[in-house]
Amino acid sequence: MTQDRIKVYKFGGASVKSAEAFRNLARIVKTQAGGQQLLLVVSAMGKTTNALEALLDLAHRQQAFEQEFLQLKSYHLQVLSELFPQQGHPVFQRLEHLFEQLHAQLAKTLPNDNFDTVYDQTVSFGELLSSTILHYFLEEQDLHNTLIDSRKYIQTDSTWREARVDWGWTERLIRRDVPAMLQEGLVVTQGFLGGTNNGLTTTLGREGSDFSAAVFAYCLEAEGMYIWKDVEGLLNADPKYFADTVCYPEISYQETVEMAYYGASVIHPKTIKPLANKQIPLYVKSFLNPEGAGTKICNCRFEVIAPAYIIKEKQCLVSFGVKDFTFISEQNLGTIFNALSELRIKINLMQNSAISFSICTDYHPERLHRLIQTLHDQFVIHYNTELRLYTIKNYDAASINRMMAGKAVLLEQRTRTTFQFVSR
Ligand code: ASP
Numbered sequence: 001m002t003q004d005r006i007k008v009y010k011f012g013g014a015s016v017k018s019a020e021a022f023r024n025l026a027r028i029v030k031t032q033a034g035g036q037q038l039l040l041v042v043s044a045m046g047k048t049t050n051a052l053e054a055l056l057d058l059a060h061r062q063q064a065f066e067q068e069f070l071q072l073k074s075y076h077l078q079v080l081s082e083l084f085p086q087q088g089h090p091v092f093q094r095l096e097h098l099f100e101q102l103h104a105q106l107a108k109t110l111p112n113d114n115f116d117t118v119y120d121q122t123v124s125f126g127e128l129l130s131s132t133i134l135h136y137f138l139e140e141q142d143l144h145n146t147l148i149d150s151r152k153y154i155q156t157d158s159t160w161r162e163a164r165v166d167w168g169w170t171e172r173l174i175r176r177d178v179p180a181m182l183q184e185g186l187v188v189t190q191g192f193l194g195g196t197n198n199g200l201t202t203t204l205g206r207e208g209s210d211f212s213a214a215v216f217a218y219c220l221e222a223e224g225m226y227i228w229k230d231v232e233g234l235l236n237a238d239p240k241y242f243a244d245t246v247c248y249p250e251i252s253y254q255e256t257v258e259m260a261y262y263g264a265s266v267i268h269p270k271t272i273k274p275l276a277n278k279q280i281p282l283y284v285k286s287f288l289n290p291e292g293a294g295t296k297i298c299n300c301r302f303e304v305i306a307p308a309y310i311i312k313e314k315q316c317l318v319s320f321g322v323k324d325f326t327f328i329s330e331q332n333l334g335t336i337f338n339a340l341s342e343l344r345i346k347i348n349l350m351q352n353s354a355i356s357f358s359i360c361t362d363y364h365p366e367r368l369h370r371l372i373q374t375l376h377d378q379f380v381i382h383y384n385t386e387l388r389l390y391t392i393k394n395y396d397a398a399s400i401n402r403m404m405a406g407k408a409v410l411l412e413q414r415t416r417t418t419f420q421f422v423s424r
Pocket residue numbers: 012013043044049050126191192205206207208209210
């Protein structure tokens with residue numbers, strides 16, 4: 001069986017944010033991949049996805065977007081000119097063509113277009129650009145590779161911006177083509193993107209490239225999946241907030257899934273399930289220190305594990321009160337849950353009391369506005385924004401003290417293993 005030698009590498013935006021980053025990536029592939037069959041999944045360069053979101057926002061509101069468009073283009077061309085100093089390399093024409101298509105897509109966007117649909121058709125260009133550059137650059141480095149369009153392999157429904165994978169189809173397509181390509185050399189593809197059966201582009205949710213890599217790993221029954229990041233491995237806290245983080249050498253799928261669910265930005269929450277189903281280990285490694293041990297995520301169990309601190313930003317606390325001093329009933333809750341599900345508002349935490357029900361959710365101004373419109377006849381609705389949801393997994397007294405110090409708590413909840421509160 002050759003199959004069990006396949007590895008899937010995922011490179012995020014930071015690992016392709018500059019010419020130097022591309023060179024480092026190529027070095028990793030060269031030194032780590034000897035004798036392996038390797039599929040590379042790549043995200044958009046640096047903060048390109050944010051820039052595309054901003055561009056689309058302008059276009060959708062019929063505002064001028066030329067300046068921002070040129071900025072994004074010149075960022076890509078700058079990296080390109082450093083990677084391909086020789087004039088007339090075919091990659092320049094390919095990029096020019098992609099930027100023309102992106103421009104046309106923005107120019108035809110109208111205010112009453114469904115935002116989520118055009119979002120996927122537009123924001124997907126980030127990965128199309130980065131994967132094209134990576135393909136040609138690796139070729140230049142004598143790393144022969146086939147560039148494939150993940151929209152033709154990861155088949156999804158049309159839940160725009162959060163498309164659901166049609167596993168049966170996807171598996172058939174990947175298994176039909178990709179193993180043979182891997183015999184010939186590397187395979188390069190885009191993270192984050194899928195496609196519908198009528199040829200439209202979908203995206204799998206922000207930071208979804210991890211999930212794309214897991215889909216390929218699952219379908220190819222890979223021996224391992226590797227996420228290359230700018231940190232040592234899976235940490236117990238975001239170094240942005242905590243100076244003294246610890247790196248887990250080994251941790252279970254279960255722990256990791258829960259951390260991702262509570263908002264640890266290290267791995268996309270959907271990534272773990274396909275890997276766990278086929279017992280494919282996930283390695284989180286540093287592209288700055290590729291020899292470092294990193295973290296192995298697998299089917300394992302530990303009695304004691306360092307508390308994990310997770311902070312979810314841009315939260316909003318919404319409370320629904322009944323108007324007539326009756327109690328919150330199952331029927332009331334049913335009405336609220338229906339509206340939430342209809343508007344795709346996800347609950348991160350909830351609590352109910354006699355006469356009110358509160359939820360903590362990600363803040364989407366437009367969805368919140370529609371929620372209030374839908375329910376204001378039946379409930380008195382209050383909300384606070386600019387909040388954070390703090391979670392400690394495997395907490396103890398010291399970790400609670402540490403995280404709560406000096407904070408005014410708006411809502412608090414704990415289970416045997418998890419402590420959570422909402423605060424500014
Ligand atoms: N480029 C996409 C994003 O920034 C997908 C990813 O990076 O995983 O959300």
